[in-house]
Amino acid sequence: xxxxxxxxxxxxxxxxxxxxxxxxxxxxxxxxxxxxxxxxxxxxxxxxxxxxxxxxxxxxxxxxxxxxxxxxxxxxxxxxxxxxxxxxxxxxxxxxxxxxxxxxxxxxxxxxxxxxxxxxxxxxxxxxxxxxxxxxxxxxxxxxxxxxxxxxxxxxxxxxxxxxxxxxxxxxxxxxxxxxxxxxxxxxxxxxxxxxxxxxxxxxxxxxxxxxxxxxxxxxxxxxxxxxxxxxxxxxxxxxxxxxxxxxxxxxxxxxxxxxxxxxxxxxxxxxxxxxxxxxxxxxxxxxxxxxxxxxxxxxxxxxxxxxxxxxxxxxxxxxxxxxxxxxxxxxxxxxxxxxxxxxxxxxxxxxxxxxxxxxxxxxxxxxxxxxxxxxxxxxxxxxxxxxxxxxxxxxxxxxxxxxxxxxxx
Amino acid sequence: xxxxxxxxxxxxxxxxxxxxxxxxxxxxxxxxxxxxxxxxxxxxxxxxxxxxxxxxxxxxxxxxxxxxxxxxxxxxxxxxxxxxxxxxxxxxxxxxxxxxxxxxxxxxxxxxxxxxxxxxxxxxxxxxxxxxxxxxxxxxxxxxxxxxxxxxxxxxxxxxxxxxxxxxxxxxxxxxxxxxxxxxxxxxxxxxxxxxxxxxxxxxxxxxxxxxxxxxxxxxxxxxxxxxxxxxxxxxxxxxxxxxxxxxxxxxxxxxxxxxxxxxxxxxxxxxxxxxxxxxxxxxxxxxxxxxxxxxxxxxxxxxxxxxxxxxxxxxxxxxxxxxxxxxxxxxxxxxxxxxxxxxxxxxxxxxxxxxxxxxxxxxxxxxxxxxxxxxxxxxxxxxxxxxxxxxxxxxxxxxxxxxxxxxxxxxxxxxxxxxxxxxxxxxxxxxxxxxxxxxxxxxxxxxxxxxxxxxxxxxxxxxxxxxxxxxxxxxxxxxxxxxxxxxxx
Numbered sequence: 083x084x085x086x087x088x089x090x091x092x093x094x095x096x097x098x099x100x101x102x103x104x105x106x107x108x109x110x111x112x113x114x115x116x117x118x119x120x121x122x123x124x125x126x127x128x129x130x131x132x133x134x135x136x137x138x139x140x141x142x143x144x145x146x147x148x149x150x151x152x153x154x155x156x157x158x159x160x161x162x163x164x165x166x167x168x169x170x171x172x173x174x175x176x177x178x179x180x181x182x183x184x185x186x187x188x189x190x191x192x193x194x195x196x197x198x199x200x201x202x203x204x205x206x207x208x209x210x211x212x213x214x215x216x217x218x219x220x221x222x223x224x225x226x227x228x229x230x231x232x233x234x235x236x237x238x239x240x241x242x243x244x245x246x247x248x249x250x251x252x253x254x255x256x257x258x259x260x261x262x263x264x265x266x267x268x269x270x271x272x273x274x275x276x277x278x279x280x281x282x283x284x285x286x287x288x289x290x291x292x293x294x295x296x297x298x299x300x301x302x303x304x305x306x307x308x309x310x311x312x313x314x315x316x317x318x319x320x321x322x323x324x325x326x327x328x329x330x331x332x333x334x335x336x337x338x339x340x341x342x343x344x345x346x347x348x349x350x351x352x353x354x355x356x357x358x359x360x361x362x363x364x365x366x367x368x369x370x371x372x373x374x375x376x377x378x379x380x381x382x383x384x385x386x387x388x389x390x391x392x393x394x395x396x397x398x399x400x401x402x403x404x405x406x407x408x409x410x411x412x413x414x415x416x417x418x419x420x421x422x423x424x425x426x427x428x429x430x431x432x433x434x435x436x437x438x439x440x441x442x443x444x445x446x447x448x449x450x451x452x453x454x455x456x457x458x459x460x461x462x463x464x465x466x467x468x469x470x471x472x473x474x475x476x477x478x479x480x481x482x483x484x485x486x487x488x489x490x491x492x
Numbered sequence: 493x494x495x496x497x498x499x500x501x502x503x504x505x506x507x508x509x510x511x512x513x514x515x516x517x518x519x520x521x522x523x524x525x526x527x528x529x530x531x532x533x534x535x536x537x538x539x540x541x542x543x544x545x546x547x548x549x550x551x552x553x554x555x556x557x558x559x560x561x562x563x564x565x566x567x568x569x570x571x572x573x574x575x576x577x578x579x580x581x582x583x584x585x586x587x588x589x590x591x592x593x594x595x596x597x598x599x600x601x602x603x604x605x606x607x608x609x610x611x612x613x614x615x616x617x618x619x620x621x622x623x624x625x626x627x628x629x630x631x632x633x634x635x636x637x638x639x640x641x642x643x644x645x646x647x648x649x650x651x652x653x654x655x656x657x658x659x660x661x662x663x664x665x666x667x668x669x670x671x672x673x674x675x676x677x678x679x680x681x682x683x684x685x686x687x688x689x690x691x692x693x694x695x696x697x698x699x700x701x702x703x704x705x706x707x708x709x710x711x712x713x714x715x716x717x718x719x720x721x722x723x724x725x726x727x728x729x730x731x732x733x734x735x736x737x738x739x740x741x742x743x744x745x746x747x748x749x750x751x752x753x754x755x756x757x758x759x760x761x762x763x764x765x766x767x768x769x770x771x772x773x774x775x776x777x778x779x780x781x782x783x784x785x786x787x788x789x790x791x792x793x794x795x796x797x798x799x800x801x802x803x804x805x806x807x808x809x810x811x812x813x814x815x816x817x818x819x820x821x822x823x824x825x826x827x828x829x830x831x832x833x834x835x836x837x838x839x840x841x842x843x844x845x846x847x848x849x850x851x852x853x854x855x856x857x858x859x860x861x862x863x864x865x866x867x868x869x870x871x872x873x874x875x876x877x878x879x880x881x882x883x884x885x886x887x888x889x890x891x892x893x894x895x896x897x898x899x900x901x902x903x904x905x906x907x908x909x910x911x912x913x914x915x916x917x918x919x920x921x922x923x924x925x926x927x928x929x930x931x932x933x934x935x936x937x938x939x940x941x942x943x944x945x946x947x948x949x950x951x952x953x954x955x956x957x958x959x960x961x962x963x964x965x966x967x968x969x970x971x972x973x974x975x976x977x978x979x980x981x982x
Contacts, residue, residue, distance in 0.1 A: 100721050107725060111733065118740040132755070155593050163589065171589040187868070188599070190736040199728055206724065210717070306625075309720060310510045310617055314517060321609055322521060325601035328594055329528045339539045340588045341567070342546075349550050352562050356554050359928045384590060395594050408597055422593050429589075 083229060084237050091241025095207070104203045105249040111195045112250075116257035119150040119191045124266050126160055133162040141429045141449035146416045147267040148276055152193035154417030163429045171429060192254070193411050196284045197404050200250060201291040202316055207246045208295025209312040210305035211238050212486065217305055222491045235296075235486045239479065243292050247285060254281065275456045279414040279464075286471045287407040291316070293478035300485035319402045327399030335391040343384050350377055392419060400467070403474045410467035416453035420462040425451060493640050497648025498655070505618060505656035514614045518660035519667065521610065525601055526668035530575040534677040543567045551937070557913045557929025564905055566898040566940050572684055573884035575672055576603040576691075580881070580891055604880055607695045608873050611661055612702040612731060618657045619706030620723045621716040622649050623976065628716060633981045646707075646976050650969070654703050658696065665692065683947055687883055694883065694954075697961045698876040702727070704968035711975030734871035742864035748856045757849060765842045772838065776830050784823050791824065872964050875957040882954045885944050889953060893945045901940045908937055 095101050126145040133142045142162040149156040164172040188194060212235075215221040224234060258277070261267050269277075295312055302308040354373040358366050396419070399405035412418030432449045439446050454462065505511055547565045555563065571579045578600045599605075626632035635645060669688065672678050680688075706723050713719035749757070780788050794809055814821035868874035881887025909932060916930045 099718055103721050103725050107728065114737060118737060121744060122740065155596055158591075158593055158596070173589050187736045187739060187874075190733065190740070194736070198732060202724070202728065206721065214717075306621070306716065307509055310513060313613060313617060314513050317517075317610060317613060321605065322601065324598040325605065326524070326528075328598055328600055329525075329532070332532060333528065339536065340591050342539055342543050343590060344588060345543055345546060345567075348562065349546070349554075352550075352554060352559055355559070356556065356928065359926075381590070388590060388592060391592060392594055395598075399598055405598065412597065419593055419597070426589070 084233050084240075087229075087234060087237025088241035088244070091238055092245045095242060095245035100206060101245065104206065104246075108195070108200060108203060108249055109253040109256075111190075111199060112192060112253040112257055113260075115190045115192050115195050116150060116261060119153065119189070120261060120264060120267075122153070122189075123147060123150050126156070127266060130160060133160075141432055141451070143425065143451050143453075146273070146453060147261070147269060148273055148280075148415040149191075149417050150261055150267070151191060151277065151280060152411050152415040152417055153189045153191045154193070154412035154415065155419065155422050156417045159417065159422060159425055163433075171433060192257070193408065193415075196250075196287065197407055197411075198320055200284075200288055201320060201404070204246060204288045204291035205295040205298075205312045205316050207242055208292045209299055209308045211242055211296055212299040212489065213302050213308045214299070214305040216303060216489075216491060225491050231487055231489075232483065235300075235483055239293070239296060239482075242296075243289060246292065247288065250284075250288070272455060276414050276416065276459070279456055279459070280411050283407060283410050283414065283468060283471065286468070286475060287403060290403045290471060290474045290478060291319075293475055293482060294319075297478045297482040297485065300482045300489055303490070320404050323402035324399045324405045324408070327401075327405065328395050330398050331391055331395035334394050335387060337387040337391050338384065343380070346380060347377055350380075389423075392423075396463075400470055403471055406467040406470040406474075410464050410471070413454070413459045413462065413464050413467075414456070420459070420464075421454060424454060424462075494644050494648050494651075497640075497645055498652040501622075501649050501652025502656050505653060506659070510614075510617050511656060511660070514617070514657075515660040515663070517610065518606070518614075518664040521601075522603075522606055522664035522668050523671070525603070525606065526575055526671055529578070529602060530672060530675055530678060533570055533574040534675075536570040536574065537677065540567055540569050551934050555909075555932045555934050557909075557916075557932055559928065560906070560909045560932070564902050565937075566901055568894055568898075569942055571884070571886050571890070572678075572680060572944065573687070573886055575675075575678055576668075576688075577880065577884055577886045578602045579886040580888060604877060607661075607698060607880075608731065608876060611695070611699045612727065612873075614660070615657055615699050615702035616706040616720075616723045616727055618653055619703045620710055620720045622653060622707050623710040623979065624713050624716045624719045625710075627714070627979075627981055636981050642976055642979075643973070646711075646973055650704070650707060650972075653707070654700055657699065657703055661695070661699065662692075683944070686947060687950075690883055691880055694876060694879045694958055694961070697958065697965065698872055701872045701961060701964045701968065704965055704972060705730075708968045708972040708975060711972045711979055730871045731873050735868045735874045735877070738868035738871075738874070739864045742860050742867055746856065746860040746863050748860055749853060754849065754853060758846065761842065761845045761849065765838065765845075769838065772834055773831065776827070776834055780823070780827050780830070787820060787823055788827075791820070791827070869957065869960055872961055875960045875964075878957045879954045879961070882950055885950075889950075890945065894942060897942055898940070901938070904938050905940075909934060 123145060126149070130142065130144055143160060145156060145160050161173045210217075212221065215224070225231070262269055294315060298311045298315065299305075299308050302311060350373050354369060357369045357373075361369060396405070396409060400409070409418060413420045428451050429449075432447075436446055460468070544565065544567055547563070547567065551563055551565070571577075573579075621628075623632065626635070636642070672680070705726060706719075709722045709726065710716075710719045713722060777792075781792075784791075790813075791810070794813075810824060814824050865874075865878070869878075878887070882889045885893075912932045912934060913930065916932060917925075920930065
């Protein structure tokens, strides 16, 4: 019986108008986004070659081809980090983009398509699965047969989700073939594993919204009401909670602006020169050490607060599946917050080595950095984000199941 | 009759579930957002004042003449509309090693977000079944069977629907603005209130675009289920896709040379410049050989005609000969003068070529940005964002304006500091200058007070985009009208 329900659901969806609209929309968007981001990646590679040759740069890392799928913080990660004897790390980002409009709008990568547009499509697929059938009267007919409610709701979920997710996979497959065939992209086994994790988390994320749509459908008796609720809940989960999370975190963790920090560091370097010019040469080392210790204290304090702010912000925003998915997906692709923190730690360590380096020992070591593996991603919080997504799924599906058991099909 | 239709549409909407949800959502989000952003504004203002004081204090202690450039004031104050809209500078995260990366992943929530996402979605939800819903329920044919024109029905639906849609928006904005007005930390002058009124008007223009879009789709559809799908499809395209993809499309259509290409072209210009040197100088030598004949051969015999080693041989002998023979001296002076002129000419040509390269990049970059801006203009969201940001001084234009004001101020500051330095040097005329330069007393230095750009200048920039929003309204209304005229009400 389950099979029949799944087949009926799939056929129903395949022949529906919304299927045509959604498949057209998602295919076009996914292919356009991959093409556009591929061009962006080529420019980033070009930029990397230039930054790498700059002698004063301490650290610069190669862009990852996975940024084509999820750009995340890639622009930040691929800046060149320059150091010196001061505590301050200078950054230079010979940005390829001279177009100011990039500052106003978001990058349309696969991550954006999945997290915003396809999540909406998932809800549109599911919002009338129960209430819609009730309205047209087929639900009571189905229930008049020897059919258990759990089988019906499970069949609906599986059939509906398969018909929704298949076009997504076809479009992503086409896009991935395009990317891998292009000469600029070298995908290692590690990258394939990361892409696999990204796709898996995308499926789990979309399943969350599908289950949510089904839950709302079970909670309402008219598809129009179901639609209104679905869209509002979608707007809250996708736009409101993640965006509000940042602002709320700022209220909980006090942190001075980065401009103030920069100003104080700039002033301390002038003050150091001032004091050195006024002091005896034998005092210079002492002045250097004192100012450096002051700056490091300032920076440590700031960085501790910043880390706490990021942590609090992450925890608040995780109340939305979108945030958990974004954090997981960007970390999986090596363009996330965890990767950024890891890179910054590596840059600071390298800066310390260079600062204390005795040139008589030989050439200065070259900065080398390898992005996290899948295992490291999961260890660095990826697993908890994945579990949050699973939890949302279980919660919403269980809600839909319980509600449907008591649903009045008349 | 129009009044009746308006009243009926209005009542129908406000008694609907979506109105209640919209009202609650708008009130909670807008008020929460304004309260939190106003709190942020207070903190940013305090931080700004702290930075200004830090600079003042620093200047009073360490103002050495040679380091003035590193100490110049010119901090950016928070935008006065910060309690409503987060400025672009706040979103930039490429400047510092220690910036917070999260706003890149999850942009902040502000008034722009509420209007562009929440209100546009709400507008579509209010109108997608304005015609199809009535047809499905059978009330449309009853209405049409009376002596009432279709134009009146459509017009009534538009006015009544928009009025009910604007209630949640205006109400929540009023509460938020009341909070701003009562907040002692936020001091808005009359121009800010005028800008707020214009921003509200622009927001209403934007919201009605989406109401009319829903109405238009409804008049072209038979069923509400189809209508909502088409509406959401268009909403995704106009709000989420077009604005985000246009900068990338323009980058493909109007290519700006990459940095690597620029460096390569710069190298090429320099190489060509170096290679062109010896032939040009040889020409000068040939010219002097032809003109002075034996006299120049005498000069060449001393090793001077060979341009590369001009200074390598016997300069004393040349000087001696020049002193003895005025004609020889004139020739040597003319030769040296000509070489210097040629060198100067070549250096000017090099500078010109390099400047042309830079100017070429700027022109192409400006063309790319213009194209991206115009392309994105086909999305009402982009038009509204340009209008709202430029009007409230939170956009790219204001960033540029601030940069110009700061440059102008720093120039004034430098003038003032060099005046003080001259006076100090005159006082210590016979003393050697200490390392780092003299200490300058800059207590009376000109203070940086950033003033917002005049409203009429801003209006010049925003009116064309506002005009496009009005045009969208007209186009969608006409399309809805055309659809409704042919609509089968059965």
